[in-house]
Amino acid sequence: MGKDFTSALRPAIVMTILFASLLGLAYPLAMTGIGQMLFPLQANGSLVRDAGGRVIGSAVVGQAFTTDRYFQTRPSAAGKGYDGLASSGSNLGPASQALVDRVTSDIARQRADGVVGALPVDLVTASGSGLDPDLSPAAALAQVPRVARLRGLAEPRVRALVTAHATGSILGGPHVNVLALNRALDRMER
Structure with a gap:
């Protein structure tokens, strides 16, 4: 043996x-x-750089925008918001009071920002990963009045910018990359 x-x-x-x-x-x-x-x-994260070569974000990972002058991404359930180390959904079910409270708060915030009518679902719900860089065109268009007002731009110009940044997808409906849209918005203002 x-x-x-x-x-x-x-x-x-x-x-x-x-x-x-x-x-x-x-x-x-x-x-x-x-x-x-x-x-x-x-392979290096689809990093987006400014004119000086400084990394300002990623084309494939969402990020929070800190001022209302920008289009806002969908809420994030990743850590304290867009934390790549905590990428995951919230695991809150439809009967969860915490989910109801968070969505109710997000709806109130959108209404305070001037969004009227039916709210696109992606303005008040987090994605599965919590790091989604895209919005539906409807969610971006709902933010046009606020962004145009705060930047002193005509709404039709901002609406046309959103429409120009809407791209199709093989697996889903059209979407708008929020970082690319906000960068184009900064260039438009100059």
Whole structure:
């Protein structure tokens, strides 16, 4: 019995080291290298930079905008808001009083900002990851009066900007990337 165990131990250790090296080191390094060569922008987080080269955000990860002069993204359930380390949904069900309170608060805030009529659902609900960078065109258009008023721009110009930034998708309906829209809004104001 002891001899069988020791004769089986060596191949087990060798195979463990071999597969750990292949699958734990070689494969991840190869995939990282291929990603860097073929898709460097995406492999590095789709970072968006200003004219000075400073990183101001990511095209694929949502972020909070701190002033009402900008289009606001949908609420985030990720940590204290758009925290990539806490990416997840809230796990609150439809009967949860905490969810009802949060949505009610978000509705009141949207009404205080001047949004009238039916509220697009993505203005008051968080996405599954809590890091969604996009809004529906309806949610962006609902914010046009506030943004136009605070920036002193004509509503039709801001509405046209939103419409120009609406893009289609294979898997879902049209969407507007909020960071790209806000950057275009800053350029429009100059």
